[in-house]
Amino acid sequence: MLETNQGFAYLAGAGVRVPVGIGVTLAPLRHPYYAAMEARSLALATGQPVTFGLGPGGTSFQTGVRGEPYRSQLGAMREYITTVRQLLAGGEVHAEAETFRCDARLAQCPAPPVELGFGVLRPRMARLAGETADVAITWLTPASYLRDTVVPALEEGAQSAGRPRPRLATILPIARRRPQHEPFKLAMASNFAHSRAPHYIDMLGKAGIAVDAADPIAGAKAIVAGGAFLCGDVDELAGMVQQYWDAGVDEVILNVTGIYNVEGAEAAVEELEVLLAALAASPAAPSTRAETIGAR
Template identity: 55%
Template structure:
């Protein structure tokens, strides 16, 4: 059975701004509330605030960027969040782009995959056993962490390209995609997840697709919506490469509107009425997604949070019916 979830459409400047979306998650068929990494506020604090306000829902981070958090701190925060919410937590991680690594660490990781593997090794050991003895090229940690009863914490990896998908297949509980088309999931990422899992002698991780979308309405421009919610990602080299691999050509420096149109036409940004969106979402399910999280950031940025909440509820009802 596939789950359908909500992606916070903006990074809250104040944690109470999350409450309406946490409430919708609790009162609707939504399975989880997801929040991405931002530079405005801390994701874990916003989730904890929602729990303290009475909205103790399953949560997911998509994704916490590794340069910001030592893996010990990442494990401690994930465990604390699970205990605070009383619900499952997907602790999603990713290395970020080379420019971010350079800005925080002074230089990019020599090997993205090597750094991610070490990071997950430390976090998993701490969460599973309460201790870790790891000395690697990128991370060293010889520590203990108190363990106590708490709900499940799943380790997720942000996955854009085949090699990271294979690594997720080996070491992660959850693979998390962003801005990918259903066809790219089916033809590229799902086979890579299976290859990695087979190599490690385990089952493939759950696949969560975070999908940008908007309901069709008079006066709306789908290209504007696509660019409003995704233009930042469309300028990052690793996203450009992923989109090109999926047959979506983007060049934001040369022609932003053509790039936005390619995103819509290529199925990486969904636009349509409630029935059309339900059909498009089910294509992600058929491609192998175990959970689809609805990202209406463009709607929120252009039309506000109240409109976004109503449209999220509409789409959740349409796919659940």
């Protein structure tokens, strides 16, 4: 509904200059040169570090904007993130990739650091993130799936490249239980498009959550039951979030899109205030920064 980079730039112009993260910017919409310039521009506008997440999007989206999907999702993203990183580092780039050409150098100036992230759902992309990214960004991924599948794949990729495992940042769709809204309806308000996308259905299946695009209500109920959408009272939610820290997540991002879509912005802000206060007060809360994102 609002292009994320422009939204953050608007906030910076309004005086809200804080570290920001994007999970994720879709590569089919941007030449790598523009992505690098956009990420660096955001760091300059905010005066703060930026985590710039990149992802290929679904194959149907790729076809819709390119006329065809990437022949190789992994190959396209490896070429893409490598080129963006080289441009941000100030090097002269000569790349003849399958999906783009880049013979250019990004004009250099002092700027806060930019972290490059990868949107990760499945093991092969996680291994690539382990090799090439600063941070792996996940969405709708149950804690057990991260522990058993994503974290080992990240470690495997990092080990093969002789580098430390990238940070793991997980976006959690979350809501307190409400008498006026059944949990599956909040999940549908938050994740309806994801529960119909083949790559999300495949990931959820690997996580033991059976979702059928033809039955979105049953899919939403399965997503809640399987712990991909978190819903409960405050104490229950604190326990659910703790499972993510225990699974090896380094950064938790709370997403209240479901509340925003059914009750509006005021209710969403209140939800974040209550949840952040409760989670920060939890004895098991790690000493990392708490972050919020209102919509994705």
